[in-house]
Amino acid sequence: MTRRITIADIATAAGVSKGAVSYALNGRPGVSETTRAKILAIAAEMGFVPNRAARSLSVSTAQTVGIALRRTARTIGVEPYFMELISGIESTLSAGSFGLTLQIVGTLEEELEVYRRWWAERRVDGVFLCDIGTGDQRLDFIADLGLPAVAVGGPIDGARFPAVWHDDVAPCRDILEYLYTLGHRRVARVAGIPGLLHTAIRDRAYTETAAGLHFTSVATVHSDYTGEQGAQITRRLLSSSKRPTAIVYDNDVMAVAGLGVAHELGLAIPEQLSIVAWDDSPLCRLTHPALTSLTRDIPAYGSTCADALLTLIGADKDTDPPGTEARTFSLQCMPGQLSPRGSTGPAQA
Amino acid sequence: MTRRITIADIATAAGVSKGAVSYALNGRPGVSETTRAKILAIAAEMGFVPNRAARSLSVSTAQTVGIALRRTARTIGVEPYFMELISGIESTLSAGSFGLTLQIVGTLEEELEVYRRWWAERRVDGVFLCDIGTGDQRLDFIADLGLPAVAVGGPIDGARFPAVWHDDVAPCRDILEYLYTLGHRRVARVAGIPGLLHTAIRDRAYTETAAGLHFTSVATVHSDYTGEQGAQITRRLLSSSKRPTAIVYDNDVMAVAGLGVAHELGLAIPEQLSIVAWDDSPLCRLTHPALTSLTRDIPAYGSTCADALLTLIGADKDTDPPGTEARTFSLQCMPGQLSPRGSTGPAQA
DNA sequence: GGTGGCAGGCGAACCGGTTCAGCCGCGTCC
DNA sequence: GGACGCGGCTGAACCGGTTCGCCTGCCACC
Known part of the structure; x- marks a missing residue:
């Protein structure tokens, strides 16, 4: 437990005042280049590291x-x-x-x-x-x-x-157009927490994009982002009489859960159901089949x-x-x- | 941007010294109960919160x-x-x-x-x-x-x-005995990073437990804990001539990846392959089938x-x-x- | 009534940095 | 030669708490 050295130690070692040491260490004018070099050398040699609390107290910044x-x-x-x-x-x-x-x-x-x-x-x-x-x-x-x-x-x-x-609008459009091109007409979306801003933005983007295409239905169900709810909602969606041929999830965890439910129900992926995830964590590549997803660099x-x-x-x-x-x-x-x-x-x- | 109030503000407001305020606020002896109450009331009213840097500097504790x-x-x-x-x-x-x-x-x-x-x-x-x-x-x-x-x-x-x-030893034994009871004789383990202490402990526990039972083989392959390696190793294990009937993974991510590979290879789970994960995050319950796992309350x-x-x-x-x-x-x-x-x-x- | 003890409170030092006024010595310019 | 400017450095104040020595006034006791 070596003692922590302070700016005063350096000052005495260098034969200058505390103030000079402070100027030297912070690269401010006020000391000559030669004394600055000397002070820096001594500080480095002694392994000086400034005390955060002291600095914070003077400059009132917490870093x-x-x-x-x-x-x-x-x-x-x-x-x-x-x-x-x-x-x-x-x-x-x-x-x-x-x-x-x-x-x-x-x-x-x-x-x-x-x-x-x-x-x-x-x-x-x-x-x-x-x-x-x-x-x-x-x-x-x-x-x-x-x-x-x-x-x-x-x-x-x-x-x-x-x-x-x-920007969440373009990706929403990309996803819907991609699914549309693949021939999907009945699409569901398991959205995130309703109160969140990006959920609202995506809600709107989906609605608007869907309006420009000719889907039979584009349903959105909100969730709490947990796998449990993702699974539960998926189960409900897939057991409805007119079940969707593609489901888009607002995060990766729910998408993985949805895939699990599809497996459970014996649905072939992607033949009988397409799945898209939002946010491409490594999780999306662990499943079989790997999940199509919206990749962002978080x-x-x-x-x-x-x-x-x-x-x-x-x-x-x-x-x-x-x-x-x-x-x-x-x-x-x-x-x-x-x-x-x-x-x-x-x-x- | 209201000004932050300090101990000195309270002192003047209460008509006492800084020291008295400090004693009062910290519940130390040195002030009477009546002045303590007065000081506390004033501090609460003014919404006083001590400056961390100042306190840290005096007591040299960072909290x-x-x-x-x-x-x-x-x-x-x-x-x-x-x-x-x-x-x-x-x-x-x-x-x-x-x-x-x-x-x-x-x-x-x-x-x-x-x-x-x-x-x-x-x-x-x-x-x-x-x-x-x-x-x-x-x-x-x-x-x-x-x-x-x-x-x-x-x-x-x-x-x-x-x-x-x-304790990792008992769980290792539990897992192996469980698999043994289910009739598995050819078991593989996808272990974690070899340098880690718990990996070594589990390595040894598996070896020792296996020695007491009559397995045909208990192989351990080390990994870096990533899903990629988990998948890769699983693929290798499952495509070997004498493939294991059960695989134990040292974390949940690799287990999920392993399940994905098994699906990919068309193996029925658990009929053709049993999978056990270590550390029971919600992840283990998202897949189908859900993963048998070693539950710890992290x-x-x-x-x-x-x-x-x-x-x-x-x-x-x-x-x-x-x-x-x-x-x-x-x-x-x-x-x-x-x-x-x-x-x-x-x-x- | 004088004295000791003690609770209650004051003032100042201190933690370890930063910053500013001011001083010194030296070169420059008129 | 004296005034001035300026780079270089010192000393002290300051940030906002904590802590310690000491003073005061009150009470109890002899």
Whole structure:
């Protein structure tokens, strides 16, 4: 348990004042190049690492951002989405030597409380908002607090801070047109949680696209994203008198569950039923047949979100309220691409 | 953007000194009950939340623990294990108002560097060590550093800090005996990463248990835990001349992949092949047939690990080096239970 | 009534950085 | 030769808590 060395140790070792050491280490003017070099050498030799708390206290910056997830232990585990997102966020953050603080919460109230506490404690410099809902209460709350934030999802009308999102409209069209071309006329969609923004966006995109084609029916059933519900809904859909020849799922977990149900019912895939998944985690390639899915690069998405948050925080520090318009920018990522695999095929005559 | 209020604000509002406020807020003696009540009331009214950096700086405690994961973005996402573990850890931490800092690293060197930095920055009060390997270099490194840590896995010979683990020996026996009873004599196991401690433990447990029964063959093939390798190995196993009638997988992702391969090869499950998975995430119940698996409560496991780390940190603070023997305790969790499902059945004659 | 003990509270130092006013020495310019 | 400017560095204040020594006033006791 070696003692941690402080800036004062370096100062005495170098025969200069604490202030000079601080200037030297932070690359600021105020010391000559020769003394700077000497100080840096001594610091490196002694293995100096600044104490975060002390720095945070002076500059009142935490060098940390936070993410609060409002999902249960079980559902958060199966969704590869979150870990991939976090992983992408992390890669950008650690490049900028920022830390990530994670908190899992149960309710909206808890989540808001976490933000308030983080803000009051100066524990984080900014946060990511996941699972953006339609009319999300968190948006105004966070904005009122003055806590820098980036919405992981969008677009958001009249947003008071940046949002990063994928265009979901084009992929919805791609999927429907693809299925239409394969001859499917009776299509069902197992959608995600109804309150979520992207669910609403996809709902609308499907409806509008379907209107332009000549489907017999395009039904949407909402779910909670869990495999259980995915299976249950699929079972219901497939046992109806006029069952669909293709089902589109809003995530990969439900698609896998749906495939399981189809197997259970003895349906041949893709001959008797085509399956499309949204979000192409490795999961989609583990099944047989492999799932046709909408591929998005979630880690890259996370990176982009982190970039947005870091620039927002940086901007906050440099420019002042005049630069407000710069904060509300939104960033659109490349839309997902459809990756056809074995789970989709021509509709049976 | 309301101003954050400080202890000094409360002091002036209450007409006392900063010191008195500190005593009052921390429930320490030094103030009368009446002034304490007054101070608490004022603090609550003003919505006071202490600045973490300032507190950390004085008491040199971060109220935060860290976890570094050394996996790639893709593989970390599919493994429900990690998120479930983190979720469990979180639930205990937030109850003790501790934060969790997460970092994803690429190499061992990076991971060690992260620990060193966290320690030097006083950024965390302790860490969790995941994916414990045989002869893990991190153990001595962390112990030498004097950074409190809990090993998520074990048991570890001559450990210098606590380890929390599940007994893997009994489950291995349970699985083999179960398969034996079903009439399987030719069993294969797709094991995890060879360097990991629990892989070694299971390797040995299988070998020893198998020796006591009368199997024709019990082969073990090691993998990297990914679905790709799981599929590849399964394909090889099933296309060999003397193919196994049952395959045991060391995680759920590979088991799902194996099931996919079996489907692909047209094998009826469980008639022609029985499949057993380790770690019963919801994934195991999504497939058809559902996977027989070894159920462990991973969130509870995470909670236990967090408890161990918190008591270790607490103990560190209260007692001194004399209490060293208390640090090296190990904690064994309830072993996993076998949950038979549709993927296992009697061996074909 | 003088004294000791003690609860209650004050003021200042401290944690380890950052930052700013100010000082010193040197070169430059008028 | 004196005023000025400026690079280089020091010393001290400051961030917002915690903690410790010490002072005060009150009560009990001899």
